[in-house]
Amino acid sequence: MEVNEVFEKVKNLFVEELGLDADKVTMDAKLEEDLEIDSLGIVEVVMAFEDEFGIEIDDEELTDVATVGQAVNLLHSKL
Amino acid sequence: MSKRRVVVTGLGSINPLGNNVQDTWDNLVNGVSGIDHITSFDTSELPVTFAGEVKNFDANEYMGKQHARKLDRSGHLSIHATEEALKDAGLDLEERLGSNVGIVFGTGIGGIAATENAVRTYDEKGPTRVNPLAITQLMPNSSTGQVAIKFGIEGPSLTITTACAASANAVGEAKNMIENGIVDMVVTGGTESGTTPMTIAAFAQIRALSTKNDSPKEACKPFDKDRDGFVMGEGSTVLVMESEESANKRGAEIYAYVTGYGATTDAYHITAPAEGGAGAVKAMEKAIEDAEIHSSDIDYINAHGTSTPANDKNETEAIKTVLGEKAYEVVISSTKSMTGHLLGGGGAFESMASILSIKHSKVPPTINLNDPDEECDLNYTPNNAVDLSINTAMSNSFGFGGHNAVLVFKKS
Numbered sequence: 001m002e003v004n005e006v007f008e009k010v011k012n013l014f015v016e017e018l019g020l021d022a023d024k025v026t027m028d029a030k031l032e033e034d035l036e037i038d039s040l041g042i043v044e045v046v047m048a049f050e051d052e053f054g055i056e057i058d059d060e061e062l063t064d065v066a067t068v069g070q071a072v073n074l075l076h077s078k079l
Numbered sequence: 080m081s082k083r084r085v086v087v088t089g090l091g092s093i094n095p096l097g098n099n100v101q102d103t104w105d106n107l108v109n110g111v112s113g114i115d116h117i118t119s120f121d122t123s124e125l126p127v128t129f130a131g132e133v134k135n136f137d138a139n140e141y142m143g144k145q146h147a148r149k150l151d152r153s154g155h156l157s158i159h160a161t162e163e164a165l166k167d168a169g170l171d172l173e174e175r176l177g178s179n180v181g182i183v184f185g186t187g188i189g190g191i192a193a194t195e196n197a198v199r200t201y202d203e204k205g206p207t208r209v210n211p212l213a214i215t216q217l218m219p220n221s222s223t224g225q226v227a228i229k230f231g232i233e234g235p236s237l238t239i240t241t242a243c244a245a246s247a248n249a250v251g252e253a254k255n256m257i258e259n260g261i262v263d264m265v266v267t268g269g270t271e272s273g274t275t276p277m278t279i280a281a282f283a284q285i286r287a288l289s290t291k292n293d294s295p296k297e298a299c300k301p302f303d304k305d306r307d308g309f310v311m312g313e314g315s316t317v318l319v320m321e322s323e324e325s326a327n328k329r330g331a332e333i334y335a336y337v338t339g340y341g342a343t344t345d346a347y348h349i350t351a352p353a354e355g356g357a358g359a360v361k362a363m364e365k366a367i368e369d370a371e372i373h374s375s376d377i378d379y380i381n382a383h384g385t386s387t388p389a390n391d392k393n394e395t396e397a398i399k400t401v402l403g404e405k406a407y408e409v410v411i412s413s414t415k416s417m418t419g420h421l422l423g424g425g426g427a428f429e430s431m432a433s434i435l436s437i438k439h440s441k442v443p444p445t446i447n448l449n450d451p452d453e454e455c456d457l458n459y460t461p462n463n464a465v466d467l468s469i470n471t472a473m474s475n476s477f478g479f480g481g482h483n484a485v486l487v488f489k490k491s
Contacts, residue, residue: 019144036145043211051208 001079007072013048014068027069035068049075082258084323085338087488088331089168090431091160091268094314095131095418099163104435107414107443108464112296114310114419120276126283129295130274131312131419149212150225151190156315157222157270158229164266165230168319169331175231181262182227183237183253185245185269187423187478189219192275222270222315234262240423242478243383245269246316247426250486251340253320263325268427270315279311285350287387300447301384301413302391302455309385312419316427318434335434339370339473339487350479352389356397359383359475362483363401370487372471375405377487379442379467381433381474382459384413385420394475395455410467412460416446426476430486433472437490440468 007027014020020035031037037045046057049071055078065071090100095113097103106113114131122128138147138155147155165172193216201209215221220238227236235256239248246269253267282288289308291298299310326333343365345358352359367374383394391413399406414432415421421428436442441464448461474486 019139019148040149040211040215047208047211 001076003072003076006076006079009052010068010072010075013052017048018044025068027067027072029068030066031068031071032066053079055079083260084336085254085257085320086323086326086336087318087320087334087434088326089164089170089319090334090434091163091165091167092314092316092428092431093133093136093156093159094316094421094428095133095312098133098136100167100431104439107417107432108441110417110444110446110462110464112417112446114295114299116295117274125276125279127279127288127290128292129298129310131310131421132274133313149215151193151216151221152272153186153190153270153315154216154222154225156272156313157184157226157317160268160270160315160317161226161230161266164317164319169329170319172230175233177231178233179263180232181234181236181253181256181265182223182232183239183249183256183265183267184223184226185239185241185247185249185423185426186219186222187240187242187245187271188273188278189240190217190221191273191278193217195275195277226266230266232266241482241484242480243420243422243425244476244478244482244484245423245426247430247474247476247484247486248342248482250318250320250337250427250430251342251484254337254340257320257322264319264321266317267320268315268317269424271422271424272313273422274311274313282311289386297447299386299416299419301382301386301416301445302395302451302459303448304450304452306386306388306391309387309415310419312421314418314421314424314428316424316431318427318430335437336489336491337486338489339366339372339485341365341367341369341485343483345481345483347481349481352393352477353481355400356393358481358483359394359397359477360400362485363397363473363475366473366485366487367401370489372487374402376471377402377409377473378469379433379436379472380409380411381429381472382411382413383475383477384415384445386415390477392452392454395457398457406457409458410442410460410465411457412442413445414443416448426474426484429474429476430488433474433488437469437472437488440466442467
């Protein structure tokens, strides 16, 4: 799967599952500051990623994920 | 030090009769029932298929899906009612209310629907798929915390869970806080949205609910010979209460004074009221004493009046014990006949009904009261509202667990 395909899936999840405004979900958007996804929300996001992509994500892998783009790259590397 | 006087300066409510205070009051005095067939889930397996539901309220539309997802429905309703109450009190919603404002909310069963959903997910998909927001939705203090966050309430916060007396206890404890100078203002009230297939089944198992499935609007008939149980309801009602000095300083309009609070415990049985309503009698007496009035000063009683055989009989007996001969003259009504039982949200709703009765000099009726029980022989304002100049109103709330909370409100 191409990176932009992963991004589209991620964006769709954010809009459909979390109720986020589609315009706000860009590769550069910061999860906490721009999208108001707090520590509880991150857990939800991870669950949604795991279900959507059929993968498992460990907590340690999330340490460096602060933007949508970083999440997309992490997912892309695991597919 | 003399106690400070406590006033009500703001009201907000969303309940089966209306999504704001004005619509609610109009329907109350017109004797409209807010009870109907349940629409929010399939009832085909259930012994009871009707309840008082909040209508035309979409939380996603009201607060946006991203925020709505974080709360249980009881939380959505409490935010909505609080917003109305704060606006009504003339407070600026853009400003944080700060540390001189407290919050005391009551709820019976908190986010029970969130609990049920999480258990269902656990059973179907296992522990790694349980909603990470489950705890923050289901904890009974969820609404208290979310309302505090939304409006910046930084003073003391309490969540009271004394079943169907919860929000009456909340109003009473808020009164104590203000009277004793702990804070100048308290946002208080209650919320409940506990009508689920499981709770209906469980309440029905103990024969607490009316089973008049064919006639939901006529099912809740407090003090009537044909009454057969209470009707589940949902809703949130919020009061802004403050010291008289604080209200005057702000130039806020005063609805009424909160002058009496009496709280007791039956210590008798977990669901049944004590014989003759002994605990209720003591709570009424304590509220009257706290208000520094005589029982004969009471013009209107908003009864607990659940429409269960046991409550209505025992509450009637308790009123007679407290008021003596005057019990036959005092005007009583049960607004639950129209809303159903709002459980932990009931005491706050009925406080609002009492306050509005004082303000409008009008008593909402007890609807569906056509054939009074011989053991219920007082004036319950059957079927039609009455005009009445009210100086003092009393509101009774009693909960499973044997909790009794009685409040007294005065015009001035």
